[in-house]
Amino acid sequence: MAYRMILNETSYFGAGSIHHLIDEVKKRHFKKALVVTDKDLIQFNVATKVTNLLDEFGLSYDIFDEVIPNPTINIVKKGVEIFKQSGADYLIAIGGGSPQDTAKAIGIIINNPQHADVRSLEGAINTEKPAVPIIAIPTTAGTAAEVTINYVITDEENKRKFVCVDPHDIPVVAIIDSEMMASMPASLKAATGIDALTHAIEGFITKGAWELSDMMHLKAIEIINRALRASVKGDPKGVEDMALGQYVAGMGFSNVGLGLVHGMAHPLGAFYGTPHGVANAVLLPHIMEFNAESTGEKYRDIAKAMGLNDVLNQPIQEVRKHVVEAVKQLNKNVGIPERLRDIGVKEQDIHELAKAAFEDVCTGGNPREVNEKEIEMLYRHVY
Numbered sequence: 013m014a015y016r017m018i019l020n021e022t023s024y025f026g027a028g029s030i031h032h033l034i035d036e037v038k039k040r041h042f043k044k045a046l047v048v049t050d051k052d053l054i055q056f057n058v059a060t061k062v063t064n065l066l067d068e069f070g071l072s073y074d075i076f077d078e079v080i081p082n083p084t085i086n087i088v089k090k091g092v093e094i095f096k097q098s099g100a101d102y103l104i105a106i107g108g109g110s111p112q113d114t115a116k117a118i119g120i121i122i123n124n125p126q127h128a129d130v131r132s133l134e135g136a137i138n139t140e141k142p143a144v145p146i147i148a149i150p151t152t153a154g155t156a157a158e159v160t161i162n163y164v165i166t167d168e169e170n171k172r173k174f175v176c177v178d179p180h181d182i183p184v185v186a187i188i189d190s191e192m193m194a195s196m197p198a199s200l201k202a203a204t205g206i207d208a209l210t211h212a213i214e215g216f217i218t219k220g221a222w223e224l225s226d227m228m229h230l231k232a233i234e235i236i237n238r239a240l241r242a243s244v245k246g247d248p249k250g251v252e253d254m255a256l257g258q259y260v261a262g263m264g265f266s267n268v269g270l271g272l273v274h275g276m277a278h279p280l281g282a283f284y285g286t287p288h289g290v291a292n293a294v295l296l297p298h299i300m301e302f303n304a305e306s307t308g309e310k311y312r313d314i315a316k317a318m319g320l321n322d323v324l325n326q327p328i329q330e331v332r333k334h335v336v337e338a339v340k341q342l343n344k345n346v347g348i349p350e351r352l353r354d355i356g357v358k359e360q361d362i363h364e365l366a367k368a369a370f371e372d373v374c375t376g377g378n379p380r381e382v383n384e385k386e387i388e389m390l391y392r393h394v395y
């Protein structure tokens with residue numbers, strides 16, 4: 013059996029690590045950046061931490077700040093035009109998954125213009141050329157888009173969110189500076205943090221998992237479980253640990269895939285604009301329950317990573333219940349709603365949602381085989 017591992021060329025970690033940006037730009041002889049971000053990050057002086065640094069060192073850049081959560085095909089197309097007009101030769105992505113993913117799509121299309129329609133990038137495709145070099149600076153903890161080979165774009169016309177998997181989109185440099193994340197409101201820390209936990213758990217039990225990815229996912233579960241509550245309360249050490257935990261999860265899942273939680277979360281983003289982390293968080297414990305019987309002894313490893321030492325020697329059926337309960341408790345502690353009805357899902361859409369989830373790229377990685385009818389049942393169960 014042969015396995016593949018793709019990671020960033022260079023990554024920096026820790027509070028204050030953003031200053032490494034300047035050396036990296038100079039060392040690589042980049043001339044001009046297009047900074048891809050969103051308006052809130054400019055307004056809250058998050059993106060400006062980076063542009064101030066560029067100003068200080070006289071490095072040239074333009075800004076594209078029109079990204080919105082669940083970024084659309086039209087936003088990508090606009091970004092491509094702005095990149096062409098700017099004469100930039102590299103991208104700096106500043107933000108959560110939405111600006112990161114938009115920058116990836118822009119970078120890929122600039123060097124592979126036959127995909128200018130954006131839709132043709134869906135799924136696992138091999139583009140001819142690597143994206144324009146991307147320096148990724150995440151501001152949520154999170155999607156780990158800075159280390160993944162994936163990006164997710166919303167097709168508004170067809171009410172779909174589609175995943176693109178392409179090794180050519182991975183940022184060359186990632187700077188994971190928790191000071192860029194500290195300004196997140198508690199609810200955003202909670203939602204993006206449970207997104208990261210979902211990556212770690214789905215990546216650990218997905219069909220393609222193997223020993224090296226297991227190592228990353230178990231460590232990520234441990235860090236996130238330890239740090240998320242503190243991070244949500246505003247503890248800087250908690251935020252710094254979450255920055256690392258989400259990255260470690262990304263190193264894993266990007267290389268092995270995810271599962272049904274993400275498959276069912278994506279349609280919620282497409283139909284209602286549900287924040288990605290919230291959609292995952294509400295679904296996670298229920299899908300874990302559904303998957304339990306197809307995961308062998310793996311929930312015992314998760315229990316260990318979550319510090320559930322008292323239950324480790326119980327029969328696996330019992331351990332599974334405790335693990336699901338611990339995830340529910342974590343959700344509760346950080347303020348995640350319990351039901352899909354609480355986050356704006358409409359019962360009459362469930363049939364259509366199930367169709368879309370069944371077709372999602374992530375669903376194929378789920379450890380338990382699932383059909384459209386079962387997905388519909390699961391949506392109704394969580395509703």
Ligand SMILES: NC(=O)c1ccc[n+]([C@@H]2O[C@H](COP(=O)([O-])OP(=O)(O)OC[C@H]3O[C@@H](n4cnc5c(N)ncnc54)[C@H](O)[C@@H]3O)[C@@H](O)[C@H]2O)c1
Pocket residue numbers: 050052053056058080081082083107108109110111113151152153154155156157160161162163164192193194195196197200204207281288289
């Ligand atoms: N590429 C991948 O591998 C991958 C993985 C998981 C999810 N995703 C995608 O990423 C997107 C979600 O990204 P996200 O959850 O990081 O959120 P986001 O990028 O959509 O941002 C959500 C909101 O948070 C705000 N925000 C971000 N950082 C902040 C900060 N430091 N302080 C204050 N406000 C801040 C933004 O301005 C925005 O309004 C979804 O489209 C999802 O499908 C991608």
Ligand SMILES: [Fe+2]
Pocket residue numbers: 155207208211274288292
């Ligand atoms: Fe995710």
